[in-house]
Amino acid sequence: MAEDHTGLRDMNERFYRALESLDLEAMDVLWSHERWVRCVHPGSDAIVGWQEVRRSWQEIFATTRWLRVTPTAVDVTVLGGVGMVACSENITAANEDDVGLAVAQATNLFQRTPAGWLMVLHHASPSPVQLTSPETGSA
């Protein structure tokens, strides 16, 4: 059980490193390639099936110049062969035109397979942003 928690935290961490690195090959390894896997990017419609999910990452990576995503409040629940990892995503992103800050709430689901935990769902939704001024330390 403790092993499952560690494994799931590790997979979640690897997912955000792949995202930050704009690394499609790492996504290939992290995700299950089933036709029913799902992805909801913040404020977007659901994407179903690995080929479509992969294409969405490819498009995001193609239009992103620089991305930092720091997961906080990471919460792991093991439900038999399914691992639910919930977290807040603290996002700083730059594309060609500008830089944006955002916070999203994520539910990440992983399925236990002979090859280890594989991602089967990423659902992220916009969260009310609480920005802290670096000078005053207050909101």
Place this chain on the structure above:
Amino acid sequence: MAEDHTGLRDMNERFYRALESLDLEAMDVLWSHERWVRCVHPGSDAIVGWQEVRRSWQEIFATTRWLRVTPTAVDVTVLGGVGMVACSENITAANEDDVGLAVAQATNLFQRTPAGWLMVLHHASPSPVQLTSPETGSA
């Protein structure tokens, strides 16, 4: 397997009927009362634990006069003891002041228990709304 799919569709349907009916007692029966169950309402932070989740429904019901939620594109996946039901929520809501239309993408998770499938996650996020004019049938 077919039984699981039918049971999960039924639970998902019951969840939306409870929501439309602003029926907290029905939510009590549908949801698992574990301390780790989670709920993300559209555009909001995550709520963790049944008592907090229940309170959030209570607050929504107290400030809602009238609510219709029609789930479409319902997609059921059974992963051992976990049922993932994804759908689009087509929402019409009225509070004291006005009426709003919205579409949300939902991931609903249910856990298999001796008492049947119980809800353990509701994650809903705002979706781009495509409103169709009833006169022209076009967007």
